[in-house]
Amino acid sequence: MWSQEGDKWLYASFRFSDFSEAFAFVTRVAMLAERHQHHPTIKNTYNNVELWLSTHDAGHIVTAKDTLLAEAITKLIN
Numbered sequence: 001m002w003s004q005e006g007d008k009w010l011y012a013s014f015r016f017s018d019f020s021e022a023f024a025f026v027t028r029v030a031m032l033a034e035r036h037q038h039h040p041t042i043k044n045t046y047n048n049v050e051l052w053l054s055t056h057d058a059g060h061i062v063t064a065k066d067t068l069l070a071e072a073i074t075k076l077i078n
């Protein structure tokens with residue numbers, strides 16, 4: 001589900017039945033991000049949500065903060 005793009009990004013794409021389901025997921029991701037104090041780049045196109053995770057404060061690389069948030073996001077949909 002998650003793939004690493006170079007050393008800069010963790011990336012994943014999620015498909016839902018419609019826009020409402022997709023945006024509900026975005027809302028839950030936003031609440032998780034606040035809890036983690038770590039915030040993904042988010043793109044929503046109708047029923048699709050794409051997420052990119054990177055730690056800007058560490059010079060825009062993938063760190064444990066990204067992998068921890070990725071795991072928490074994965075649990076939202078499992």
Ligand SMILES: C[C@H](O)[C@H](O)[C@H]1CNC2=NC(N)=NC(=O)C2=N1
Nearest residue numbers: 037038039040054055056057058
């Ligand atoms: C002070 C605050 O915790 C930091 O600026 C956080 C906020 N959210 C963040 N999110 C992401 N993705 N990378 C960061 O480096 C980052 N830094």
